[in-house]
Amino acid sequence: MRACLVAAAIAAACPTAGAADRLAMPEDFTTFQRDISPLVTPQLDLPAKTFVQIEPALHHLALQHAAHLASLPAPDTARTLAALARFIDRQRAAAGPRPVFAPGRDVIGLLDPDRGLDPKEIGAIAAAYGCAATIFKRDAADETIAGVADDFLAAIRAAVTAGRPTTIVVLGHGLPTEIQSYGIRFERLAAALVGDPPDAARGASPAAVAPPPATPLDLGRIVLVCDDCFSADFLINLQDAIERRCRDRGRPLAALPVCIAGTNRGRVGFADVRGKFVPHFWKDVVELCFIRRPRPAEVVLRTIFENVDHMMYGYGRTPIFAGTKVTGWRLVDPAAVQDPVTFVPLDAAARDELRDILTLPAGTVLPGWLDIG
Structure with a gap:
């Protein structure tokens, strides 16, 4: 079912075949949320709250490697983005006790x-x-x-x-x-x-x-x-x-x-x-x-x-309720959004893993830091 959902979303995003069957990474985060995230979330087993917190990090990591991602067929790009999201989440879990x-x-x-x-x-x-x-x-x-x-x-x-x-x-x-x-x-x-x-x-x-x-x-x-x-x-x-x-x-x-x-x-x-x-x-x-x-x-x-990032998510946004449950957020004042960021160091093994996810050559130089949201 998840594969069908992703395929349908990709078909909607890339209506024509051939060279157009690629996913270009939007520069602005709002467009990324609208057009790209729906291709990623069906492939993940992450709580919605967690994805909301790592979504900006995923966007910026995708922009760092936009040229490479754009060279892949759209389904491969969507799978790679999901793998990157899981990588970010693993780094968050490992860094959490620091x-x-x-x-x-x-x-x-x-x-x-x-x-x-x-x-x-x-x-x-x-x-x-x-x-x-x-x-x-x-x-x-x-x-x-x-x-x-x-x-x-x-x-x-x-x-x-x-x-x-x-x-x-x-x-x-x-x-x-x-x-x-x-x-x-x-x-x-x-x-x-x-x-x-x-x-x-x-x-x-x-x-x-x-x-x-x-x-x-x-x-x-x-x-x-x-x-x-x-x-x-x-x-x-x-x-x-x-x-x-x-x-x-x-x-x-x-x-x-x-x-x-x-x-x-x-x-x-x-x-x-x-x-x-x-x-x-x-x-x-x-x-x-x-x-x-x-x-x-x-x-x-x-x-x-x-905790702190979750509290700050309300700056510039208002919650959307279904009964007493928050089901989403509505952007009301973009200028007030701050979205704090945590950067953690990446060791050699983590950088090797990131190269493998991105299918980059072994000698590709990657930064020694990662935005984990």
């Missing part, structure tokens, strides 16, 4: 200097889960934006060098290329995470920087949370820069950090500004993980990409 706030983790925070964010917005939740917190914010007359930025990056560099499990939280204003509040470009943050000295982030060539350690760089115990405008774009630039810096310096990269973006690609963030400036994503983290009782023993990735 701690974000838990005893033994350090927390490094960076707060926007000009608005009402208080250090306790991060410090209180860190203390509640047994984390030692260091919060940076320019709020003294003798402090400078540049000085606070340097101190923040130095703390990250020290945490990586020491190998401490660390969660980094950035709240404020952002651009695709920088933490705007402090003018920290993604290249500078990448240099700090790789452990390069500060001058390496300011244009020094790889040859001018001290030789890299012989051991592979493992950032898998680092979690980076950015709740600002264009945070997904910034984190993608950051992860690509880390890979590029390691490659240029000849240092093996064992794992990228886990990255959590409060806003999806091309999205601005929103905040409640009544008395305090609290970005929506972080507000929901505080609500679900600090204010509500009983608190969990620890906050893990599953808490973020299931």
Whole structure:
């Protein structure tokens, strides 16, 4: 029955034979939902809630490989997309237990200097889960934006060098290329995470920087949370820069950090500004993980990409009810949609699996990160 449903949907999407019997990946998500997702969901054994959360990730993964997918017959493309959805779901399940706030983790925070964010917005939740917190914010007359930025990056560099499990939280204003509040470009943050000295982030060539350690760089115990405008774009630039810096310096990269973006690609963030400036994503983290009782023993990735993301799905959308049951969502304000994103590192085995799903040659280079919704 499922095969018949998929075949009928493909026939409707590709009414003519020959070269037209291909599925082109739409650039916009709404068209993907309308035209492509109905070809995928009948092949899956996933709860509707789960597919809703991974659907944007599937769309972006399909866009990454759009040229290859367009070369396949439409039925093969639909089967490949279903296999990619299952791959994303497996990576979510594997990453779910990773701690974000838990005893033994350090927390490094960076707060926007000009608005009402208080250090306790991060410090209180860190203390509640047994984390030692260091919060940076320019709020003294003798402090400078540049000085606070340097101190923040130095703390990250020290945490990586020491190998401490660390969660980094950035709240404020952002651009695709920088933490705007402090003018920290993604290249500078990448240099700090790789452990390069500060001058390496300011244009020094790889040859001018001290030789890299012989051991592979493992950032898998680092979690980076950015709740600002264009945070997904910034984190993608950051992860690509880390890979590029390691490659240029000849240092093996064992794992990228886990990255959590409060806003999806091309999205601005929103905040409640009544008395305090609290970005929506972080507000929901505080609500679900600090204010509500009983608190969990620890906050893990599953808490973020299931509970917090589910709460945020209501921004810009209204539920559709059948009796008392929510059967879907209606988009009412596209500009208000944020759809947070979690990126997890992919090891060599996972990248091999992804190549197999996509039928790519063994040597095809794939990013070391995956958007899991």
